[in-house]
Amino acid sequence: MWRWKDSIDRTFMRRFSELPMDMANHTAKTKDIVDQRSGSSLSPMRCNGCGAKVGADILRRTLATLPDQHSEYLLKGVGDDAAVMDLPANHLLVQSSDQLRAPVDDPWIFGRLAALHALSDLFAMNARPATAQILATLPTAAGEITRRDLQQLLAGAIHELNRHHCVLSGGHTAEGSEMLMGLTVNGFSEREQLLEKTGARGGDCLILSKPLGVGTILAAEGAGEAKGLWLQQALETMLHSNADAAEIFARHNANALTDVTGFGLLGHLLEMLGPEGLSATLIAENLPLISGAATCIERGWLSSLQPQNANAYAFVENPQEWQPLPQWSLITDPQTCGGSSLLFLLTKPKPAWAHC
Structure with a gap:
């Protein structure tokens, strides 16, 4: 029984002595296959010695x-x-x-x-x-x-x-x-001619040049749940430059100007009001929304930055009337790629929009 077992083991181990040559041949053949796919070369393993630079x-x-x-x-x-x-x-x-x-x-x-x-x-x-x-x-x-x-x-x-x-x-x-x-x-x-985000005055009016909802729509897209029309409108909003709006606001003597980006409308509004010790009134129904944004926010598709932005709710007085509305979550919705998403301006009073 021992001789039989010894013979089986030795036969098995002899196969390993033949592997280096076979493995080298196998590697060469495999390399020829995986280096090319659909006419394009595939990426070899990278080192970090070059600082990951592109050639x-x-x-x-x-x-x-x-x-x-x-x-x-x-x-x-x-x-x-x-x-x-x-x-x-x-x-x-x-x-x-x-x-x-x-x-x-x-x-x-x-x-x-x-x-x-x-x-x-x-x-x-x-x-x-x-x-x-x-x-x-x-x-x-x-x-x-x-x-x-x-x-x-x-x-x-x-x-x-x-x-x-x-x-x-x-x-x-x-x-x-x-x-x-x-x-x-x-x-x-x-x-x-330089404008800043500070400088708001009591009685100024808040003007929003673009709708809200980029963050929640992109979150829904990441989950595979966004409709094509929603994403199309979000991209059209993001790709619309703020240059013309900013020029118009400056020409009409805006007191303060900023873009609404990652901190959301509420976060950037607080930045504008804070140094002056002012408060502002927002009217929910007057806040423009991208198509599909309300649906996305109601279904819980939140951008990853939104929970941090939600800390700004602590500065909102009497929020009970807002909370059932989609605008409540959307005023802290981070406008991803939002340097081109929103601008607002504080200028002459228009009570139908907002007042400070």
Whole structure:
């Protein structure tokens, strides 16, 4: 019995002595298969020694396909180690930075959203955009896929930058677990034309330039529950620039101006009122909502930032009449990609809207 068992074990173990050659052959054959799929190379494992940078060839080929940009203020830009700007005389430099995770799968749409999101901070201060720098993170992939996504992402951003006479002056690209995009935008403003979020006065009127509901609709979309029409209207709202609204508000001598983004309408309103010690009255029925937003909020599809925004409810007096209404949750709904979602202005009294 022992000899029989010993023979079986030795036969079994001899097979392992043959594995290195077989495994090497098998690996080579498998590698030939998995390196290509549908004509595209697949991504090899990445190290972190390179800082996860996107390769120079990908960048060079991508930049070659982008639209031309020209600026009277940018002396050195893409292709140099740093950007050099010529500031116009008697103007202030206004800067802002914003970063987003991709709320949509389309890199071109995402590039537009990220650009508008960042530019809206300049519009809210009545500053004229001039240059922008981009920080883009692409999901780890093969070179062809990375170049495709980067080209679409940058093309979308430049589409919006060009519309607002703003040029791309440089940036950095990297690889990561998901698509991210941030922009640092630079603008100019004369000192006396600069607007801030503070400065509201008693008797001013609250004007909302865009409807609420972006956050809850995107949360529903993430759960696979949003209707196509809801998402379409949310994207149309986000892709509508705040530049024209801000210009109109400034032209009519707004006392204070800001954009409503991640903190929601209530959070940003409290920022405007706090320094002046003012209070404001909101009329629920007058708050515009994106189609489907009320349904999404009633079914409990909340953005991940909403629970933190809900801390602002502590500053609301007599909330009982509001709580049954969808507007109660939507005044703390974070407007994802919201630099282009909402603006409000405090100016001459209009009691039908709100008063401070």
